[in-house]
Amino acid sequence: MDPVRRPRGRPRKPVLLESAGLGPRRGLHDQAVERLRALIVAGTLPAGAALVETELSAALGISRTPVREALKLLAVEGLVELRPNRSPRVAELRADAVTELFEAIAAIERAAAELAAGRIGPAELERLRRLQAEMEAHHAAGDLAPYFALNQQIHALIVASARNAPLREAHEALHARAEIARRRALDRRGRWDESVAEHRAILAALEARDAERAGRLLADHVGHTGAALLAGLAGPDTKPDAA
Amino acid sequence: MDPVRRPRGRPRKPVLLESAGLGPRRGLHDQAVERLRALIVAGTLPAGAALVETELSAALGISRTPVREALKLLAVEGLVELRPNRSPRVAELRADAVTELFEAIAAIERAAAELAAGRIGPAELERLRRLQAEMEAHHAAGDLAPYFALNQQIHALIVASARNAPLREAHEALHARAEIARRRALDRRGRWDESVAEHRAILAALEARDAERAGRLLADHVGHTGAALLAGLAGPDTKPDAA
DNA sequence: TTGGCATGAATTGCATGCAGAGCACCAAAA
DNA sequence: TTTTGGTGCTCTGCATGCAATTCATGCCAA
Numbered sequence: 001m002d003p004v005r006r007p008r009g010r011p012r013k014p015v016l017l018e019s020a021g022l023g024p025r026r027g028l029h030d031q032a033v034e035r036l037r038a039l040i041v042a043g044t045l046p047a048g049a050a051l052v053e054t055e056l057s058a059a060l061g062i063s064r065t066p067v068r069e070a071l072k073l074l075a076v077e078g079l080v081e082l083r084p085n086r087s088p089r090v091a092e093l094r095a096d097a098v099t100e101l102f103e104a105i106a107a108i109e110r111a112a113a114e115l116a117a118g119r120i121g122p123a124e125l126e127r128l129r130r131l132q133a134e135m136e137a138h139h140a141a142g143d144l145a146p147y148f149a150l151n152q153q154i155h156a157l158i159v160a161s162a163r164n165a166p167l168r169e170a171h172e173a174l175h176a177r178a179e180i181a182r183r184r185a186l187d188r189r190g191r192w193d194e195s196v197a198e199h200r201a202i203l204a205a206l207e208a209r210d211a212e213r214a215g216r217l218l219a220d221h222v223g224h225t226g227a228a229l230l231a232g233l234a235g236p237d238t239k240p241d242a243a
Numbered sequence: 244m245d246p247v248r249r250p251r252g253r254p255r256k257p258v259l260l261e262s263a264g265l266g267p268r269r270g271l272h273d274q275a276v277e278r279l280r281a282l283i284v285a286g287t288l289p290a291g292a293a294l295v296e297t298e299l300s301a302a303l304g305i306s307r308t309p310v311r312e313a314l315k316l317l318a319v320e321g322l323v324e325l326r327p328n329r330s331p332r333v334a335e336l337r338a339d340a341v342t343e344l345f346e347a348i349a350a351i352e353r354a355a356a357e358l359a360a361g362r363i364g365p366a367e368l369e370r371l372r373r374l375q376a377e378m379e380a381h382h383a384a385g386d387l388a389p390y391f392a393l394n395q396q397i398h399a400l401i402v403a404s405a406r407n408a409p410l411r412e413a414h415e416a417l418h419a420r421a422e423i424a425r426r427r428a429l430d431r432r433g434r435w436d437e438s439v440a441e442h443r444a445i446l447a448a449l450e451a452r453d454a455e456r457a458g459r460l461l462a463d464h465v466g467h468t469g470a471a472l473l474a475g476l477a478g479p480d481t482k483p484d485a486a
Numbered sequence: 487t488t489g490g491c492a493t494g495a496a497t498t499g500c501a502t503g504c505a506g507a508g509c510a511c512c513a514a515a516a
Numbered sequence: 517t518t519t520t521g522g523t524g525c526t527c528t529g530c531a532t533g534c535a536a537t538t539c540a541t542g543c544c545a546a
Contacts, residue, residue: 009431016355026327027327027528027529027530028529028530029315029529029530037536038346051494052497052498053497053498054496054497059529062530062531062533063530063531064310064498064530064531064532065529065530065531066529066531068312068498069312072272072312072315072316073315073316076316076319078412083270084270084498084499084537085497085498085499085537085538086497086498086535086537086538087496087497088540090336100407100408101409101410102407102409103358103409104354104409104410104413105349105408106354107350107353107354107355107410108350108351108354108413110350110354111346111347111350111351111353111354112350115346128393133472163343164342164343164346164347165340166321166343166347166417167322167346167347167350168328168417170347170351170413173413174409175435183467212523225479237357242337242505243514249492270499270500271487271499272499272500295526295527296527296528297526297527300501305499305501306500306502307501307502307528308499308500308501308502309499309500309501311528311529327505327507327528327529328507328508328528328529329507329508329509329527329528330526330527330528331533424545450498457497487546488545488546489545490536490542490545490546491521491539491542491543491544491545492541492542492543492544493534493540493541493542493543494529494539494540494541494542495538495539495540496538496539496540497524497536497538497539498532498536498537498538498539499534499535499536499537500533500535501532501533501534501535502531502532502533502534503530503531503532503533504529504530504531504532505528505529505530505531506527506528506529506530507526507527507528507529508521508525508526508527508528509524509526509527509532510522510523510524510525510526511522511523511525511526512521512522512524512529513520513521513522513525514517514519514520514521514522515518515520515521516518516519516520
């Protein structure tokens with residue numbers, strides 16, 4: 001036996017950099033949520049993959065406890081399926097689930113746009129205008145890459161402008177799954193032109209503080225996006241066939 | 244030293260009754276979520292109360308691990324506030340949060356009603372009619388007690404009839420906090436008459452499969468309820484003064 | 487060959503140990 | 517008397533150990 005009492009856990013660095021550094025550095029379970037979510041959204045952990053606690057904890061360099069907590073939280077988000085006494089799996093995203101997902105997002109964004117029309121402030125409107133201008137510039141230049149990040153920022157900003165925490169949280173919770181659908185629908189160029197124009201109309205409705213129109217336009221826009229993604233999901237399996 | 248290797252954990256009963264009993268008996272963390280949620284909603288654990296892991300685990304007769312997991316999940320629901328390295332607290336429910344909460348519920352139920360108008364089946368419609376009849380019977384008899392349970396069943400059934408899992412989950416997640424507001428607003432009789440009539444109108448719109456009207460009526464109904472609760476919350480603090 | 491059961495490996499679920507963060511209280515200095 | 521530094525306690529966060537459950541494999545019997 002070893003009478004020497006040494007620390008059992010792997011030596012954690014004393015975390016002096018807590019506030020000294022830049023990041024607020026939350027707990028390990030929180031970091032685990034983010035890293036696992038990124039891996040799932042990126043497809044590195046493909047749908048249906050078994051998420052074995054010991055493997056994940058080894059891969060992330062942490063113990064099983066925070067991994068378990070992270071998996072439970074990701075299950076709430078719908079990214080992971082928990083099965084009693086079995087390894088959780090990365091949730092499958094079937095076509096009908098994508099339909100429901102975009103219906104739900106459209107519903108939330110419609111309500112958010114209606115509220116935002118009455119509550120959005122000058123600074124937020126200005127930021128929206130700038131994002132829209134950026135998006136149009138990239139569009140004119142034929143530069144597709146920044147579109148998706150800008151698109152997400154615009155939608156998030158509109159929801160934030162509604163100043164309603166539960167709606168915003170529900171929206172965020174659905175975002176990761178929507179992103180998975182976006183990444184899987186390879187042909188994303190098709191709706192680019194339409195989408196930019198729709199965004200312009202939505203911005204105009206918000207500037208006019210026309211709640212009903214803003215809500216309807218945004219809900220339709222999300223619906224169109226969902227339908228386009230759905231078509232993109234159905235297609236690629238049948239071999240694009242072209243070079 | 245004790246060479247005898249006896250089980251460390253407290254002896255768990257071998258759970259033969261797993262399927263033999265009545266309940267499907269999920270994990271302890273799941274039961275902990277439900278019990279804690281019930282305690283918070285009932286006000287037994289009042290807003291602002293510190294939730295010390297060791298106390299809860301002792302009170303529930305389980306170890307800290309499932310308690311910790313339960314607290315994280317309740318935090319996602321907004322019932323509990325997590326603070327790094329400090330005891331979680333039961334979340335306060337301020338007036339503006341109640342306003343946002345009912346805005347969000349109204350948004351979700353409006354969308355659900357619109358979808359349900361096109362998707363609700365005969366069995367669900369029949370069940371809605373029966374619930375409405377029950378509610379009217381209790382109303383006619385002046386029997387307030389069953390109103391709240393029936394009310395919740397009706398709303399839940401409408402949302403379920405929309406056949407949209409993300410919307411339903413978002414709705415469920417908001418329900419506990421709304422229930423807290425309901426319990427705190429003591430004067431609930433005020434809106435009883437109106438509420439029953441509004442439910443009748445909503446049912447009629449669903450039967451007519453008028454999506455826009457069903458959505459608008461339901462959203463207005465939820466908005467009225469929220470406003471009434473808000474008024475009820477503002478009042479009681481000022482001493483009811485009566486016996 | 488095939489069906490049924492036993493055996494065992496893999497894995498979850500829960501309990502518990504240990505280090506560090508945060509807070510309260512007290513003492514000493516200004 | 518007020519403020520500052522110290523000291524100890526409490527509690528969280530993470531790591532790890534152990535039993536129960538599940539799935540796969542193989543053996544035996546029909």
